Amino acid sequence: YAAWFAIFHQRYSTNTAPSWERAQPFRFVAHNGEINTIRGNVAWMRSREGRLGAEDLAPEDLLAPIIDESGSDSAMFDEALELLVRGGRELDHAAAMLVPAAWEHVDGIAPEVRDFFRYHSALVEPWDGPAGLVFSDGLRVAASLDRNGLRPLRIQICEDGLVACSSEAGAVSTRGHGRITRDRLGPGQMLLLSPTEGGLLGDTEIKKRLARRRPYGDWVDASEIPAATGSPVTEAPSDVVARQVAAGYSKEEFTVVIRPMGSDGAEPTSSMGDDTAQPPLSGTSRGVFSYLKQRFAQVTNPPIDHLRERHVMSTSTYVGPRAALLHEKSDAARLRRYPSFILFPDAVEGLIDDGAVLLDATFDVLEGPDGLEPALRALAVAARSAVNSGAEIVVVSDRGASEERAAIPSALSAGAVHHALLDAGLRGQVGIVVETDDARETHHFACLLTNGADAVCPRLALESLCDLAVNGRLGGDAGPVEAQRRFARAVEDGVLKVMSKMGISTLDSYKGAQIIEAIGLGPDVIDLCFPGVSSPLGGLSLVELGADALIRHTSAAALKPKLVNSGFIKFKKGGEYHAFEPPVVDALHEHVGIEERSAGSENAGDDEMAAAHQLRAAVRGVPGAYDRFARLVNERPAAEPRDLLVFAAAAPVPLDEVEDASSIARRFSSGAMSHGALSAEAHETMARALNLIGGAANSGEGGEAPERFADDRNCAIKQVASGRFGATPAYIAGATELQIKMAQGSKPGEGGQLPGKKVSVEIARLRHTVPGVALISPPPHHDIYSIEDLAQLIFDLKQANPSAKVSVKLVASEGVGTIAAGVVKGLADVVHVSGGDGGTGASPLASIKNAGLPWEIGLAEVREALTGNDLRGRARVRVDGGFKTGRDVVVAALLGADEFSFGTAILIAEGCIMVRTCHRNTCPVGITTQDEKLRAKFTGTPEMVAEYLMSVADEARTILASLGLRSIDEAIGRVDLLEPRVMDDARAASLNVASLLTPPVGERAFTGSLPLQSPRSRLGDELFVAAVPALEAGEEITLDYKISTADRTVGARLGCWAASRWSPSRPPGGVGANFTGAAGQSFGAFLSDGIGLNLIGEANDYVAKGMGGGRVTIRPPENDAGNPVLAGNTVLYGATGGQLFIAGRAGERFAVRNSGAVAVVEGTGDHACEYMTGGAVVILGPTGRNLGAGMSGGEAYVYDPAGELERNLNDQLVAAYEPTEGQLTSLQRVVTRHLEA
Structure with a gap:
């Protein structure tokens, strides 16, 4: 028996302990990556149970649970993909729904493809994170990359029909299969192989075929409800100070945080770290937001760059009931789609006028601290009742606060409502808008959104900015309206940054994903308002949080309430304790x-x-x-x-x-x-x-x-x-x-x-x-x-x-x-x-x-x-x-x-x-x-x-x-x-x-145990031993080697040794090493002067990273079919000198952080020359999007016969112009060296 395709997967567990049930591939998918939003994705899938629209598949009650939450993130993604395929969607259609390409802010996408993604964004939130996916339903086999291109997928298409798609070029032997086309998948791209449907389909053909299945654009235009975020307030109420005190504002916060956001439109920068006490130990009645900490990516997946790669990110938000996931109907996009999660008060009033149900997020002062928990439970009951009665949007609001009623902290009220609706299977049927006095900092908005809110109206923060501007206390040139708009921009930018820390690109993926952890919150708080969130030390109860809310409420009820300077940011005598007081x-x-x-x-x-x-x-x-x-x-x-x-x-x-x-x-x-x-x-x-x-x-x-x-x-x-x-x-x-x-x-x-x-x-x-x-x-x-x-x-x-x-x-x-x-x-x-x-x-x-x-x-x-x-x-x-x-x-x-x-x-x-x-x-x-x-x-x-x-x-x-x-x-x-x-x-x-204080099992300390494997590069060491005598003796020698993907970091040992001996001068001798084959990762890394590496074949990621001198050349092998991809991603990362010549194309982020190297390449992926500060790069072919993002030095020359440079260039810091005569002369010299290399 011979199979026409095979899928193989190998890597070691990262964010879970290894176990056989996590071995891949699963039923459909082999996944190299991490689903950063997995907690939210699973919660949203759970909320769809009972209303999937699965009439043709099975009785709904037999399908639950859709997701086995004991599995890995990859296993849970596999189950979601299987549901969509079994429910009637084709394999590539299902994958494009769950892991969509960036489409909102990217130029060059066909209108019908943009409509396809827009329609499906109303049905399902992205499963976001780095993802190299290979998947099959047994009839077709396909591959795709996440929207950021954070995993490599190299493609070899052989003359005899063999197709190899792998994380490393050279992983599959193609010897004897004729001429080879060497290519790669870029961010958000797909590849499909179907023997019965036309053979091999590329990304453009796949997306257009999917987009033409239905009139998605017409459907969205006809059903999406027009939505605007509203207009800034023009008059501040007379009770603004009392409400500020009740909400926990401070003088310091206005000076350091709120005013700069309103005047400058940016979050404030500070220094020296945080030396105040942990929230439950502070001795002050801090708000609940301070007990919640933002989570972040480290090692297992990367954060993403909200500054330089914003085109892949989105702050738009849907508010309203979601359609059945397995249906594909014309009214599936009948939702309000806001360009931002920040709503102004008049937009909230418009929602209420249109039938949104107002939920009272306050509690009776006379019931004391014990009144908070029953109020939260009553709020949850009211939310469930509203949805069961047909409400499509609920507004969780503390506008009912008064002398008799204290505001429930919005972090608690939003969480209690969201999770109560999730548990009841109702969350997908309603949108949640939070209207509150206590949200005024970026962190507050992030906490509300990741714990279930769809949109937030920071009523008091907006009114406060209006008050500051009207009374001439804001500073800068912004009037009341502009101050609020700048504040909103600052918050949007800040929330994008918080999302990006965890590698999340879209707000729809961040909402409800619970990308937070807690310090100092007890089990009753976690269980009711933040189920599943880690709070490793336990902490305060709802009664104690209720007492804090009442302290603030009582202070606001004074005859002349005043804001205090808490000393939370800078030390103030009588304020918060600082360790370095x-x-x-x-x-x-x-x-x-x-x-x-x-x-x-x-x-x-x-x-x-x-x-x-x-x-x-x-x-x-x-x-x-x-x-x-x-x-x-x-x-x-x-x-x-x-x-x-x-x-x-x-x-x-x-x-x-x-x-x-x-x-x-x-x-x-x-x-x-x-x-x-x-x-x-x-x-x-x-x-x-x-x-x-x-x-x-x-x-x-x-x-x-x-x-x-x-x-x-x-x-x-x-x-x-x-x-x-x-x-x-x-x-x-x-x-x-x-x-x-x-x-x-x-x-x-x-x-x-x-x-x-x-x-x-x-x-x-x-x-x-x-x-x-x-x-x-x-x-x-x-x-x-x-x-x-x-x-x-x-x-x-x-x-x-x-x-x-x-x-x-x-x-x-x-x-x-x-x-x-x-x-x-x-x-x-x-x-x-x-x-x-x-x-x-x-x-x-x-x-x-x-x-x-x-x-x-x-x-x-x-x-x-x-x-x-x-x-x-x-x-x-x-x-x-x-x-x-x-x-x-x-x-x-x-x-x-x-x-x-x-x-x-x-x-x-x-x-x-x-x-x-x-x-x-x-x-x-x-x-x-x-x-x-x-x-x-x-x-x-x-x-x-x-x-x-x-x-x-x-x-x-x-x-x-x-x-x-x-x-x-x-x-x-x-x-x-x-x-x-x-x-x-x-x-x-x-x-x-x-x-x-759990006692350790086994060794308690470092003992110098032997490494798990040899940390040496065999070929790199062989090159070092052969080359050192020549460099020291002043001789010029040539060496020849075969190379394979197992030969990693070749040249680094020799390059750093030579630099340590002679830098900034050249060594007396010189070495030219010739290689044939597929080089492993980091070929030519940390190379220095006097050393040249010449490769006939192809290389993987990180070629010439950290290079300080020397030269690397890469040429295609004789069996190449033309226009090849010869190098992977992140080439020349951090290079400070040297030369690189590639007679073909490279992947994403070519010359990222290049600070001095000269390079010629015949095409690149997205983000070329990102953060570049020196050197010169010549690109003799297509560049991909976002060229020159964050580039503050050096030169990039682009051959652009197709006229795509203007669209692909990130012009925040750079501008494109025709080269001068002197630059053309320099360019000619460099290109000539490229031809001769």
Whole structure:
């Protein structure tokens, strides 16, 4: 028996533990990717049960449950696809419904194809996320890519009819099958093979065939209900201040958040992280939104880029009842489709006039805090009753608030209604609009939408902006109407950013997907309002949240209610507790002697510094100041989970039996703070201090001056982040540890940012960029869209610098333990877990405050996952997030950490005074500025930082002795030496920190276990051994090799070694290596001068990434049929020099973040030259969409006979023009080299 097709799938589990029932392919699908919206997709499918329109398939009650929720995301997608196919749709039709191409904001789509997607968007929300899909119903076999093209699918079409579609070119042998057409699928594209229906169909033919099945455009035009978001308010009511107080507004919030959004149309940026207490420990009546945290993608799937790739995203929203999924009728699109989720009050009134049912989201004040829960349950009953009575839209509103009735927090009311309707099978029959006084920040809207709202009317926020503008208190040039429109734009942009953190493109996919986690909410709150949302420590009950609502309500009822300054963002005496409040900062300054140093010491020359380092001398401050500092921190009001833990009673050991402080300090590292975020003086002082104590300084993501590599200013840990700024071959070669930054505690799911004012000539030189131009790193690493990709980058770095350890930086969040297990399987040497309170030089305030969990939660989960999977001994675990004292170190060790990283505290020890202006380039003490005059005010020394860190180690040593432990090694994972602290405060006592103390099974700490597999490239090592003698001897040699997909990262070891020896000069010799075959990933990565790699065949993803010099050429093999795709995605990523010539086409994101390489290619996919800052790229063919997005330097030449450049160009930062004579001469030279290559 011979099958005419076969589907094969292989990868390792990422966000679930491996098991046989998750093995692929499933009934229909083999899926390489992640469904980021799976929780929402499943909930919406559940809501359709009983009304699928499945009359021709089976009785509806026999079909439930449609989705087996115990399966993987891929298995659940397979079940949804099967339902549509069994229900009557063809295979390609069903797939296009569930994983649609981007269509709303993309030019060049045929009108009938756009109508097809528009019609079906009213039927089903996208199953969104990176997806390379191969699927079959037994009669046809097809493949498709997600709308962002976040998985590779290479195609080989042979002369004899064999078709191979795979994630890697060369995975299937096509030898002996005649001439071969080499192609690829692009974002949102499909391929279908059907022996009975015309053979092989391409994307255009498939989409047009689907679009012509029905008159979808006519159907939508006839049935879609016209909907407008309404008009801004023109008059503010007299009770606006009282309502602001009741809704929890503050003076600070108006100054820092709301006014800038109304005047500038953008979210505010801040710095230095969040050092306030966790919500239930704050001692204030914070709103419910602060207990909810945004989730984000890390490792298993990428965040997406809402700034540069907005054309694939959408904020439009449908409001109303959805049609039966399996029906295909003319009225299926009878919904209101709004271009935005923000509705103005008159639009809500219009809905009510048209029959929407108003639901009262208030509770009786006289019933006290106990009245909140019954009010929520009554609200849920009212919602079910309204839908059963025929309501198509319900408006959940707190407009009924009065002296007698308090507003229910909208996060609770929206959640209770949404989930009650889901549970009753009614959610698909109604739209939910939330009208509320308490939503005014981006995070608030995101929480409401992801927990079930279809649209939101922020009534009070709009009225407040009107009031500010009318009374001249807004600032800027916006009047009342414009201020509200700018506010709406800021919120829309902010919600897009929140969606993009999780890799979600469309609002319809985000709605109801519950892309949140909770800190400090108890089981009754979760069960009623946020079912399925993680709240790892438990927390406050509905009664306590009701009490908070009543506190605000009572304050609003005062004769003259006033807004207060809560000090939530910046410290204010009498306001919110801040971990770095002035007494703490002052005590640390006293300890390191900031006021006591002699005037001349701050200007000590290099020779004096070297002598001081050699003597290991440290400036002493006020005696006993460290003890006072440690008491202030260790005895502070409970603010973090570690403050709710105490050391268990133990028999002490003599202090002289405990390892030395110097040995403990070798486990310390600095947080990743870049030269750019910090001044050169502050950055080098930090490096010298860590080298002085034997620790490890972290360079951050801004590169490092090469002259520092060989002295005591060298950062042992060199970071490789998504922007790849300064990540040259010499930089990679100069590291003791290479850290892959997957996420940052202050803004996980986003890229780093450096304001243009801080991009000085010096910084631009190090980062290979343009002075004065702001730098924003891409949200994802464009070579890490999956766990396999991360393993590939780890492999790349281990080839480039075989002696360096590789660490992966994660941020604490639900599921971080499973991710950490995958990271260790990927051969990382260190798993770095950051808390969500991490410091920052510049981050959106909404991200600083609302994303990530405390490191204690993340560390506990990582410990359990690694020990449970027998992986703990293979990697070190490092942790950071607000570390200040020896107590923090010991608690972290007992919870399972091997190493400890300090960030803000080091800056305080250098002289930081916490004015939080890092993002403005105005730091008054010269630490976080590039302004020469301000930098001259820097007075920190390495000895000050060293003294502080050694004092921390001394304190840790004392604590170890008291616990009967003789070393940190003995402490690691000893959770039995921690126990919950008995708390008098009921709110603090509601947090179940005992859940952090599950005893580890097996190895507790790093033991140096052998890697799971060899981290070497056989062919790369063979090339290295053969080429080194020639380079050293000044000889020119030519080498010849066969190459296959198993040969990855060929050239990286040789390139980095040569750079470390001779950069920036050329080596005395030269090597030309010729290869034939299909090269594995990262061919020519980190190449440097004097080395040329020539390939006859084809290559996969990441060709020449990180290249700093040398030359790579790729030509098709003799059996090629013409116009071939010869390279994969993300070619030249982060390159800083060298040349690349490809006699064919490449995939998506060609030359992304190119900073200096010269390249010629004969066609590219989407997003070519994205974030490019230097070099020159010549494209002698089609480019795909979004060319030049975020490009701030360099040149791109495009041959455009079809006249498509104008449509494909992203002109936010670049413009197209005819080349000058001089440019044409340069172009001719480059193209000539391409022809000769």
